[in-house]
Amino acid sequence: MNIQSGQSTKExxxxxxxxxxxxxxxxxxxxxxxxxxxxxxxxxxKQNTIQFIAVKHESVAAMMASAEAKLTGRLGVxxxxxxxxxxxxxxxxxxxxxxxxxxxxxxxxxxxQKIGTDYKQYLDQQELIKPLAEYTTLLAHPDAxxxxxxxxxxxxxxxxxxxxxxxxxxxxxMNSTAKVQREPKMIQTTTSIEEKEITEVVEVMKTAKKxxxxxxxxxxxxxxxxxxxxxxxxxxxxxxxGAKGVFHQSCTNFLGGIGxxxxxxAKELFQESDVVLLVGNLWWPEGxxxxxxKLIQIDVENENIxxxxxxxxxxxxxxxxxxxxxxKSLHSVSQNQTWVTNIQKIxxxxxxxxxxxxxxxxxxxxxxxxxxxxENTVQDDAIITLDTGDVTVWFNRNFRSTNQQIIFSGxxxxxxxxxxxxxxxxxxxxxxxxxxxxxxxxxxxxxxxLLTAIRYNLNITVIIFNNHALQMxxxxxxxxxxxxxxxxxxxxxxxxIAEACSWKGYLITDESELEDTLEKALLHNGPALIEVDTAPxxxxxxxx
Numbered sequence: 442m443n444i445q446s447g448q449s450t451k452e453x454x455x456x457x458x459x460x461x462x463x464x465x466x467x468x469x470x471x472x473x474x475x476x477x478x479x480x481x482x483x484x485x486x487k488q489n490t491i492q493f494i495a496v497k498h499e500s501v502a503a504m505m506a507s508a509e510a511k512l513t514g515r516l517g518v519x520x521x522x523x524x525x526x527x528x529x530x531x532x533x534x535x536x537x538x539x540x541x542x543x544x545x546x547x548x549x550x551x552x553x554q555k556i557g558t559d560y561k562q563y564l565d566q567q568e569l570i571k572p573l574a575e576y577t578t579l580l581a582h583p584d585a586x587x588x589x590x591x592x593x594x595x596x597x598x599x600x601x602x603x604x605x606x607x608x609x610x611x612x613x614x615m616n617s618t619a620k621v622q623r624e625p626k627m628i629q630t631t632t633s634i635e636e637k638e639i640t641e642v643v644e645v646m647k648t649a650k651k652x653x654x655x656x657x658x659x660x661x662x663x664x665x666x667x668x669x670x671x672x673x674x675x676x677x678x679x680x681x682x683g684a685k686g687v688f689h690q691s692c693t694n695f696l697g698g699i700g701x702x703x704x705x706x707a708k709e710l711f712q713e714s715d716v717v718l719l720v721g722n723l724w725w726p727e728g729x730x731x732x733x734x735k736l737i738q739i740d741v742e743n744e745n746i747x748x749x750x751x752x753x754x755x756x757x758x759x760x761x762x763x764x765x766x767x768x769k770s771l772h773s774v775s776q777n778q779t780w781v782t783n784i785q786k787i788x789x790x791x792x793x794x795x796x797x798x799x800x801x802x803x804x805x806x807x808x809x810x811x812x813x814x815x816e817n818t819v820q821d822d823a824i825i826t827l828d829t830g831d832v833t834v835w836f837n838r839n840f841r842s843t844n845q846q847i848i849f850s851g852x853x854x855x856x857x858x859x860x861x862x863x864x865x866x867x868x869x870x871x872x873x874x875x876x877x878x879x880x881x882x883x884x885x886x887x888x889x890x891l892l893t894a895i896r897y898n899l900n901i902t903v904i905i906f907n908n909h910a911l912q913m914x915x916x917x918x919x920x921x922x923x924x925x926x927x928x929x930x931x932x933x934x935x936x937x938i939a940e941a942c943s944w945k946g947y948l949i950t951d952e953s954e955l956e957d958t959l960e961k962a963l964l965h966n967g968p969a970l971i972e973v974d975t976a977p978x979x980x981x982x983x984x985x
Contacts, residue, residue, distance in 0.1 A: 451616050451617070451618060452616065452617065453480075453484065453613065453614055453615060453617065454480075454586045454608065454612050454613050454615055455480050455481045455483065455484035455613040455614065457587060458481065458484075458547075458586060458590060459484055459485065459488060460621050461587055461590050461591065461621045461622070462491060462518065462590075462594075463491055464621055464623060465594055465624045466515060466516070466624070467491060467518055468490075468491065468492065469492040469493070469509075469518070469868060470493050470494065470519065470547075471494045471502035471503070471505040471517075471865075472493065472494070472495070472496070472499065472502045472520030472521055473496060473497070473498065473499050473502060473521060473526065473529075474522075475522020475523070475526050475549060476522055476549070476610070477526070477549025477550060477562075477610045478520060478521070478547075478608075478610075478613070479610070479613075480610065480611075480612075480613025481549075481608070481613050484613075493520075494868065494893070494897065495896070496864075496890055496893050497889035497893065498887070498889065499521045499526055499527075499528075499529030499533075500529050500530065500531075500532040501533070501857075501860075501864075501893075502520070502521065502530065502533065503519045503531075503532065503533020503534045503536070503537070503544070503546065504532070504533035504536060504850075504855070504857070504858055504861035505517070505519070505533075505861045505864055505865040505868075506518055506519040506544045506545075506546075507533055507534075507536045507537035508826070508848060508858075508861060508862035508865040508866060509865045509868070510537060510542035510544050511540065511542050511848050512846070512848060512865070512869050515543070516543050516594055516597055516598055517537070517543065517544045517545070517865075518544070518545045518546075519533070519534075519544065519545075519546050519547070520546075520547045520548070521546070521547075521549075522548065522549045522562075523548060523562045523564075523607070523610075524561075524564065525562065526548060526549070527546075527548045527569060527570065527607075528569070530546055530548070531570070531573065533861070534570070534605075535853045536850045536853040536855055536858065537573075537603050538573040538574075539852035540852055540853065541601035541602065542603075543598045543600075544603050545593055545597050545604050545605070546603065546604070546606075547605075547606050547608065548566060548605070548606070548607050548608070549607070549609075549610055549613075550566060550579060550608060550609045550610065551563040552609055552610045552611040553581075554611075556609065566579070566605070567607070574602075574603045574604055575596050575597070575600055575604055576592065576596045576602075576604040576605070577605040577606070577607075578593075578607075579606075579609070580606060580609065580612055583612055583616065584617050584618050584619050585619070586612075586617055586619050587619040587621060588619070589606060591622055593606055594624075595625075634756075634758060634762070634763065639756065639763075639766060639767065639770060641754060642737055642754050642756060643767065643770040643771060645716060645735055645737060645753070645754060646674065646716060646718070646737070646767065646771060646774070647771065648715075648735075649674070649676075649716035650715055650777045650780065651713055651714045651716075652675060652676035652677075652714065652718070652780075653676055653677050653678075653679060653714040653716075653718070653731075653734075654670070654676050654678045654717070655679050655680070655699065655717055655718070655720070656678060656679070656680050656684050656688070656722055657681045657683050657684050657719075657720070657721045657722025657723060657724055658681070658683035658684055658722075659720065659722065659740060659759075659760055660680075660684055660720040660721040660722070661684065661721070662759070662761040663720065663721075663759075663761040663764045666761065666765045666768065667760070668688070668692050668694065669765075670718075670764055670767060670768045670771070671694040672693065672694060673768055673771055673772075674771060674774060675776030675777055675778075675780060675781045675784075676694060676718070676784075677694055677695075677696045677710065677714075677784040678694050678695045678696060679696050679697070679698065679704070679707055679711060680698055681698070681699070681700075681722055681723075682698060682702070682724075682837050682847070682849065682851070683847075683849075683851060684722070685698060685840070685847050686843065686846070686847055690792070690841050693785065693788075694784060694788075695788070696710075696784065696787060696791070697791060698837055699724075699726060700724070700726035700729050701726075701834050701980070701982045702834030702836070702837030702838045702980075702982070703837060703838070705791070705794075705838075705981065705982060706787045706790050706791050707791070710784070711730065711731060712729070712730065712732070713731065714731045715731075715733070715734050715735065716735050716736075716737070717731065717734045717735070717737070718737050718738075718739070718767075719736060719737065719739065719740075719750065720739045720764065721739065721740060721760050722738075723740075723745060723748055723749070723750070725749055725750040728984070736750060736751060736752045736754075737753065738750065738755045738756070739755075739756050739758065739760055739763050739764070740755070741758065741759050742757070795839060795841065798813075798838075799812065799816070800813070802952055803952075804950070804951065804974075804976075805908070805974040805975050805976040805977075806951075806955070806973060806975055806976060808831070808832070808835035808839075808976070809838070811904075811906060811955065811973050811975065812838075812840050813839060814956050814959055815840065815876070815878065815904065816839075818956055818959040818960050818963060819845065819876055820845075820874045822844050822846075822873065822874075823845045823846075823873065823876055824845070824846045824848070824863075824866045824870060824873050824874070824876070825845050825846070825848075825875075825876050825878060826847075826848055826859050826863040826866060826875070826876070826878070827847060827849035827858070827878050827879075828849075828856060828858055828859030828860075828878065828879035828880055828883035828884065829849070829850050829858060829883060830856055830880040830882060830883055830912070830913050831880055831906070831908070831911075831912035831916070831980065832878060832879060832880040832883070832906045834913070834980050834982070836878055838980075848866070849862075856880075856883040856886055857883050857886030857887040858883070859877040859878060859879035859883055859884065859903075860877050860879065860884060860887045860888075863876070863877035863901045864890065864893055864894060864899055864901065867899040867901050868897070868899065874963065875900075875902070876963070877901060877902070877904065878906075879903060879904065879906070880905070880906050880907075880912070881905055881906065881907045881909065881910075881935075882930055884905055884935075885930070885932070888938065891903075891939065891942040891968070891970070892942050894944070895942060895944070895968065899968060900965075900966065900968060901968050901969075902962050902965075902968070902970075903968075903969070903970045903971070904959070905935055905970065905972045905973060906975040907932065907935065907973060907974060907975055908976065908977040909932055910928050910929050910977055911928045911930065912977055912980075913980070914928050915928040915977070916979050916980050917983060917985055918985075919985075920984055920985035921985025922985065923985070935972040936948050936972050939970035944968045944969060944970050945962065945965045945967060945968070945969040945970070946970050946971075946972070947961070947971045947972070948971075948972050949973045949974065950974045955973075958971060
């Protein structure tokens, strides 16, 4: 499309929507075709700049949009019809809402003359989506389309939020006098902070005898600076799952993850800490955290400071700007050598144990051994998408990341996320190796979208931990003394299903086959599914 900003077009609402989305860098829209969006589908068919990715279920479309937003930082867009179309989007939109991913949902609505009536599939969409959407509106006039669309896009991008537009079916084909608008060019200024402005923070940090650093996704651009600060301050470094792979295992002060699936020896040490610096992190796992420590939080968003965490002092700014300043200000600090020695002992203990856990032999295969095989075979810069469930905690516990990018459903924790996220990842980064690590329960929720990989020629690898159960729920029932009700799964032959969908299928039942089969699958020129016969091992940190 040859688009000029501010140009009066007298074009249809649908045409203007696509031109506006293109102008702001949108490359694809995920969705399912439906009656109320036929007008927009017609315009999508007439252009080749924005790709429509047709999936099998709207929840997958929204999860793919969320995954794209998490991976790129840009706007993810999903599209659905009215009624059940929007209803099905909600699960994926919940993921974007909880993980602050910029996602725009567009849904068709009843024709304007039927709004508020008993028309089929009609409901008040704004009321339905209100808990998830930072901004939602019904387009009431064709000339308002660019105003409401740009407001939705800018709100999503500025706030890392879900926004939503519902468009009456008849309005898509109506002409509009609206003018497309370019995305505002944002000039990034570095707000300098002087040492005197962080004096109180530095003084608290100097009182620490048992300091710890808890880093999250917002620490990615400041890894080296955090390692230098930890070494100077004598602090251990723990990370949330979102920051897994960001710090190298060889870092002297790096202890790994915290919470279920993290370093099991770090809990006691963390609970002893007296000052904790949180860097770009919103994860505060109850039951693993100190009760009396003074907490200092660094985050780029003011609204994140103290969000569910009892913070004493907060600093708004980027980690890459603030952490070096803290290090400079702490130049004369004295370390507690006993604490540093304890950090190193915990690190050595877990490094040794983790190595041994990854060598465990059993039949069916131990989940730790499967994780180790994945670690041994995936590329250093692969994108790994995780599903939610037992597979998540075993992966978090035993996978020793190098430089892989790992995405997952963080706060929403929906099952079924792994496959849609892998599909979106391959569309966004076709040159990358993309691997989905999923459980049998999770993959069964989105199994139909194996066909989406074939439709769009997406070379991804799916690894299924098949333990024939909703194992995390079973573990919790065991831990709480509850009856194990309906956690056993009725599973299909995943390999045959993969082959029926034109995937290459592999079955692993013996440890001797692990690495070789994974390597074959990862080298296969096309989508590959690996079903691994997995032992139903009780996770050692499960609580009822």
